[in-house]
Amino acid sequence: MAKVKLFKIWSSPFSLRIVWALQLKGIPYETIHEDHSNKSPFLLQSNPIHKKVPVLLHNGNAVVESLIVLEYVDETWKENPLPPEDPLERATAHFWARYGDEKVLPSIGESFMKEGKEQDEAIVKAKENLKYLEEELNSKKFFGGEKLGFADIALGWLAHYVSVFEDVAEMKMVTEEEFPLLSAWAATFADVPIIKDNWPSIGKLIAKFQASIESHLSKMYQVD
Known part of the structure; x- marks a missing residue:
């Protein structure tokens, strides 16, 4: 089974988008909580330009920026598609x-x-x-x-x-x-x-x- 981890901050609406998408698609994942005032080396390395959550880790590969992550989730797991087909x-x-x-x-x-x-x-x-x-x-x-x-x-x-x-x-x-x-x-x-x-x-x-x-x-x- 594919291993999925979501690095998020509890208050972030951008992280919340990915939580919703994963759950709407029924994708099991592990949540890693980040601290806004003490971001982990993984977060800073994964998103070095913006240094922000969310970061989706899928089979060891990091995907960053919430709208891009949403697109990735939708294209990787086809069930319950998020955007329209047209x-x-x-x-x-x-x-x-x-x-x-x-x-x-x-x-x-x-x-x-x-x-x-x-x-x-x-x-x-x-x-x-x-x-x-x-x-x-x-x-x-x-x-x-x-x-x-x-x-x-x-x-x-x-x-x-x-x-x-x-x-x-x-x-x-x-x-x-x-x-x-x-x-x-x-x-x-x-x-x-x-x-x-x-x-x-x-x-x-x-x-x-x-x-x-x-x-x-x-x-x-x-x-x-």
């Missing part, structure tokens, strides 16, 4: 996955890290990015249609982590009034058994991100 639909799913990482996630992060006018501007940009996701759903159950797929897994962090950010920053980013389709998708996605059984503790995430924001603001206003 080439155009597959390309679309990959586009929205990258859009989430390159546009949505950074803009939401900016919204919670900034203050004053800069925060207001960041919120406007983040909501503009979210609006494209709202339009893409277009009354579909999932981004690919009726079946949970590649784009949903890539964007799945929205269904859990945004509410954590909102609690920490005491502000609302995604409301049912402003984003009804995205809110409905998040609720449906979060209720899938494999998804909801693997969410990190909200309490622990709130404490972690609260500490991160406080550290960030402290550095911003530090006087030498």
Whole structure:
């Protein structure tokens, strides 16, 4: 049997993508927990450019970067395919996955890290990015249609982590009034058994991100 190990950090939404994919496909694997402040030599050697989780170790070979790992998992184990079979639909799913990482996630992060006018501007940009996701759903159950797929897994962090950010920053980013389709998708996605059984503790995430924001603001206003 192929030996599969997943190197992850408990709070990482990028690691969570691979957990979901492996479990949706029924692939047995061993979890190796990494420490963000003390990363292992294996992690640093396997992903020397970004030095981040997740790292998938399959038969001794390391695969890095979560979207690439998702593609690898899907192409290696054919059961329960994640992207659609149609080439155009597959390309679309990959586009929205990258859009989430390159546009949505950074803009939401900016919204919670900034203050004053800069925060207001960041919120406007983040909501503009979210609006494209709202339009893409277009009354579909999932981004690919009726079946949970590649784009949903890539964007799945929205269904859990945004509410954590909102609690920490005491502000609302995604409301049912402003984003009804995205809110409905998040609720449906979060209720899938494999998804909801693997969410990190909200309490622990709130404490972690609260500490991160406080550290960030402290550095911003530090006087030498």
